[in-house]
Amino acid sequence: MERGEKATVINVPKDIDKTHPYTATKVIKKIKETLELSLGLTHKFTSKKFQDICKRKGIKNNQDYCYQFPYSKTKIYKYSDITIEYISQAYIEEFKK
Numbered sequence: 001m002e003r004g005e006k007a008t009v010i011n012v013p014k015d016i017d018k019t020h021p022y023t024a025t026k027v028i029k030k031i032k033e034t035l036e037l038s039l040g041l042t043h044k045f046t047s048k049k050f051q052d053i054c055k056r057k058g059i060k061n062n063q064d065y066c067y068q069f070p071y072s073k074t075k076i077y078k079y080s081d082i083t084i085e086y087i088s089q090a091y092i093e094e095f096k097k
Contacts, residue, residue: 020067020078026048027079027087034088045091054085 022030028050059065061083065083069076 016067016069016078020080022079022081022083024077024079025080027083030084031088032068035091037090038088039095043091048050049062049091050087057086057090059087061084 012022024047028047032043032045035045054060054066060068060077065080065086067080069077069078071085
């Protein structure tokens, strides 16, 4: 770029359906499937445990893990693939204690 030229920055919004494809119900199901591979059927992962881990780890405040639609009247959250990995790992660490 030559001195004195101006640059234009273009912000392209990411496609939330691609980056955060899961609703809470689907993400819990995926986490349970992951835990069955690691822990067998002995795990007792529930939606209550999911909410507990989300709250303690600040998942809903981090857009890498969770996206909240800002203009909806009800709180709609969508979760990413890394949420499944992160919460599964957090639960496994707690489960083994």
